[in-house]
Amino acid sequence: MTQKQLSVVKKLLTFIHPYKKYIIFIFISALLSVSFSLITPILIGNAIDYVIEPGRVDYKSILQILLYLAVSIAISSVFQWFMSYNSTKLTSLTISDLRSETFKKLNFVPLKFIDTNSHGNLINCVVNDIDQISDGLLQGFTQLFSGVVTILGTLIFMINVNFKIALIVVLLTPLSFFVASFISKRTYHKMREQAQIRGELSGYIEEILGNEKTVKAFGYEKKAILNFEEINQRLYDCGSKAQFYSSLTNPCTRFVNGVVYACVGIFGAINAVNGNLSIGQLSCFLSYANQYTKPFNEISGVFTELQSAVASASRIFSIIESESEISDEGLLSDIQSQGEIKIDHVNFSYVPDIPLIEDFNLQVQKGQRVAIVGPTGCGKTTFINLLMRFYDVNSGKIMIDNTDIRSMKRSTLRKQFGMVLQESWLFNGTIFENIAYGKSDATMDEVIEASKAAHSHSFIKRLPDGYDTIISEDGNISQGQKQLLCIARIMLTKPPVLILDEATSNIDTRTEIKIQKAFLELMNGRTSFIVAHRLSTIKESDIILVMDKGKIIEQGSHEELLEQNGFYSNLYNSQFAVS
Template sequence: MNQKQIIVLKKLLQYIKPYKIHLIFISISALLSVVFTLLTPILIGNAIDYVIGPGNVDFPNIFKILTYLAASIAISAIFQWFMSYESSKLTSLTVSDLRSSAFGKFNQVPLKFIDTNSHGNLINSIVNDIDQISDGLLQGFSQLFSGVITIIGTLLFMLFIQYKIAFVVVLLTPLSFFVASFISKHTYHQMKEQAEIRGELSGYIEEIIGNEKTIKAFGYEKRAINTFSTINQRLYDCGWRAQFYSSLTNPGTRFVNGVVYAAVGIYGAISAVNGTLSVGQLSSFLSYANQYTKPFNEISGVFTEFQSALASASRIFSIIESENEISDENLLTEVNCEGEIDINHISFSYVPEVPLIEDFNLHVATGQRVAIVGPTGCGKTTFINLLMRFYDITSGQIKIDGIDIRDMKRKTLREQFGMVLQESWLFQGSIFENIAYGKQDATLEEVVEAAKSAHAHSFIKRLPNGYDTIITEDGNISQGQKQLLCIARIMLTKPPILILDEATSNIDTRTEVKIQKAFLELMRGRTSFIVAHRLSTIKESDVIIVMDKGHIIEQGNHVELLEKGGFYSNLYNSQFAVT
């Protein structure tokens, strides 16, 4: 094992440490199972010595040995079962903790981590890589302990019977280590590469399946298949090499077995002819020769699985050890939010070399409705991300009611906002659970009231089970209906500050008019930010800020901006120009 593998193994052992009692049980069970297994050849050898020569069959002693033999086999089997049980339990507990740590990490890393990594690759790590670790651990612990103890125990038993033949076996042992080392060294690199390509393939599949309509609309099917085939071919080539090296395990170790068995057989036969070794002892030695080399076969096979497990563990730890969001442990947990917002000289960029928002200033009074408009890529959504602290500003200051948002816990800050995005997000569960997502102690009456305010109640009542209808992953309701449920979710929580990012983009015009009235009611007395491309939806806003290239280039109400005849006026007239 190289240095990197050792480091990964140490990290893995930290997850095993809380369950070391199971490790102790595995060790004890392996020891007792092997001891009673190794008694069998001696008992059989003694029985053979009692039947050598005409008229020399000692039936009483043979029956006595057979009784011991049956008891030894039974006890060995019991401890073998207990070792497998404990190994399975240890693996399950360890893998469960590992998967929980990896999944929990997704809630601790900055949003940038999720945005910059393939979602399919992350899913593959949580599911397949941890399954690979599970397989490696399960096979490893049940065979590694028994294998090592078998090797040591067999040598001790052989030394007890005839030290000279045992010395011959010891001399041939390095050959087994050489074969195992050669195979494991080459297998690890191939297994690691295979895990990485498998993650890349999972990410691509997730991307394609999630955007199948777009692919079909643009006739991208053949190119998608070609890209998939390229990645799949790389996986095949890497998998073939990995399987080739791992397939060397069996013939390589069998060759070593044959050499050891032949050496013991020849030397033992000579010793038996010379009278220094009985026929029964020779039989025992030949059995031990088989048992001595068998663990090397198993350990070599385990090593192949273990290499794959370490490669997968390396990918998992790259997630677990990712940098967390900046801690907010000692920050404010409660604020009396009225909704006044001051933004002073803030700057931000996703990539340092590409500036996005520079020296941005804005004052929003309590209860104001602020609309944000501008061309695609001007920084509208980024501004919302900064308000919610999904990303942290590079410089400057954002204050809510005079308190810097970096002085509040993120949870406390986000509780002050209600957010409806263009992309509706619902989980697989009942409509009631989805609306009550932000207020889990909500009553049915509150949920119904919120649904009525969002004009969702009528379509919900027409569903087979009303508010108990389960929303499936593919969606058994329309995109517009999903959006209404997201709006109802905000209607229920009634936060002091609202963010509506193209909130009515998937809703028909007639329903949108009703929703706008509901929003007006909801926004009364609340600070609101409205991001919209359809300018007809923001004419009633108190302030409209026009953004371009991360800067505010115009600011005022609808009438004032039209009178200026600037960017907003041109943008508005382009939407309502008569052709």
């Protein structure tokens, strides 16, 4: 193994360590199972020696040996089962911890990590790569322990039977190691490349299936198939080479084992002819030679799984060891904001060399409604990301009630905000559970009240099971209805600060008017940030921020900005221009 592979194995062992008792059980079971199985050739050899010549057979002694043989096989089988049971238990517990740790990590990585990695690839890691590790561990531990014990046990028995023939077997053994080592180096690299391409393929499938309507709307099916086939072909080519290298292992080691067996047979026969070895002992020795070489075949056969498991483990540990969000341990947690927000000389960029928000300054009083408008890419959503600390500012400060948000725990900060996004999100569960997502102790009466405020109660009542109706992410309700449920979710929590990012974009005009009224009631006394493209929806805002290229270029009320006859005025009047 390379240094990198050994490093991955060591990390994997840290997850196995808590369950080391199962390793002890596996080792003891392997030792006893193999020990009793190794008695079998001796008993068979003795039975052969009791067949002295035609007409002279010691049946009594043979029957006694057959009894011992039955007991030996039975005990060996019981411990073989016990070894497999403990190996399965060890693997299941280890994989469960590894999967939990990976998923836990994904919940604590910075949002940048999720944004810059293919979601399908991450899903592939959590599901397929961990399954690959499971297969490698399950086969590896069972066959590794039994194989090592078998090799050592048969070697000891062979030395006791005939030291010289045993020495021949030992001298020829390194050939198997050399063959396995030569092939495994090439197998590992191909297995790792195969895992990466498999992740790429999963990401592409997730992307296409998640946007199937768009694919069909633009007639992209043939192009999608061609792209899929290109990735699939690369996976096929890589997989074929990986399987070719791995498939060489077993026949090559079998060839070496055949050479060993032939040498044992020839030298054993010579010794038997010279009277140094009985026929029963020769039979016993040939059985041991076969048993000695068999573990090399099994271990080399499982080597492909181990190589693939190590390659998959390296991908998993790249997630687990990725940079986490800066710890907020010890930061402020007991804060109830009044909604006063100050942004002081903030600078931020996603890419270091490409500035986005520069020298951003803003003062928002409690209860003010602030609308943010501007062309696409001007920094509106980025501003929201900074407010919520999905990303941290490069320099400057964002303060709530004169408290720097970086001195607050993220969970505490985010409780001060209620956010409704343009893209609604619901999970697989009941409507009640989805609305109560931000307030787990909410009562049914509270949920119904929030739903009425969001004008979603009427359509919920018409569903088969009302608030107990189970919906999924892609769901059995319309996009507009989904958004109403997301709005009801915020109506329920009643946070001191609201963020509405195109919150009514998927709702019909009549319902939107009702929702706007509900929002006006909800926003009463609360600080609100409204991101909108339809300028008619923000005319009542106290402050309208006009952003362009990450900067506030205009600021004021709707009437004040129109009087300035600047960027906002042109943007607003363009709605009524006749093309």
